[in-house]
Amino acid sequence: MKETQKSMVLYYVQDEKKRIQMEVLCMSMSIGTKQLKPSDLNTQVGTLIGAKNIEPLDPAKEAKAPAIFCMPEIIIFSGIPDKKLDEFLFSYKKVGMTPTKLKAVITPQNASWSLYHLIRELSMERAQIEAKVKRLSEAKQERE
Numbered sequence: 001m002k003e004t005q006k007s008m009v010l011y012y013v014q015d016e017k018k019r020i021q022m023e024v025l026c027m028s029m030s031i032g033t034k035q036l037k038p039s040d041l042n043t044q045v046g047t048l049i050g051a052k053n054i055e056p057l058d059p060a061k062e063a064k065a066p067a068i069f070c071m072p073e074i075i076i077f078s079g080i081p082d083k084k085l086d087e088f089l090f091s092y093k094k095v096g097m098t099p100t101k102l103k104a105v106i107t108p109q110n111a112s113w114s115l116y117h118l119i120r121e122l123s124m125e126r127a128q129i130e131a132k133v134k135r136l137s138e139a140k141q142e143r144e
Contacts, residue, residue: 007084010048010076012036013100021097022075029088031080036115041065045118046111049078055112065116074119078106101126 009026011033013019019035026033034048042064046054077085085105102122104110110118 006032006050006078007080008032008034008049008078009080009088010034010036010045010078011074011100012071013073015098018097021095025088025091025095025097029084029091031084031088036071036074036076038069038071041069041071041116041119042114044111045076045106045113045115048076048115049106049111051111057112057114062114062117063120065114069116072102072119072123073100074102074104074122075100076104076106076118080105 007030009022009031011019011022012035013022023033036048040048044054044057077088080088102119104118104122110121113121
């Protein structure tokens with residue numbers, strides 16, 4: 001994955017205004033962009049960022065996206081240094097863009113996953129976080 005050090009944001013949003021805001025924000029920070037499409041769901045994330053030497057998908061381990069799958073909004077960061085990523089996220093909030101629940105940074109592990117696999121993993125993690133927050137909130141209310 002070292003050959004893909006170019007800063008890039010891959011994203012899927014449904015709102016045209018948000019798409020334009022994303023493009024302008026990335027352009028102002030000299031970050032490349034790639035708008036994802038539902039047809040990318042069964043493509044490896046590493047392939048989407050242009051990485052070479054990605055292990056091919058193992059059809060026995062990798063589930064295909066169902067024919068009827070509503071692709072959620074997602075932002076994927078590739079090759080962006082931590083400081084610049086923090087700056088991006090700060091600017092994202094500052095310009096008032098609506099939050100995107102699913103965000104990921106490309107890693108050697110998830111680069112070989114399909115976009116659909118990554119979305120499923122992020123969705124499960126998000127559901128676990130939201131459930132924990134709900135339990136903590138309910139526990140706090142009981143104490144009050």
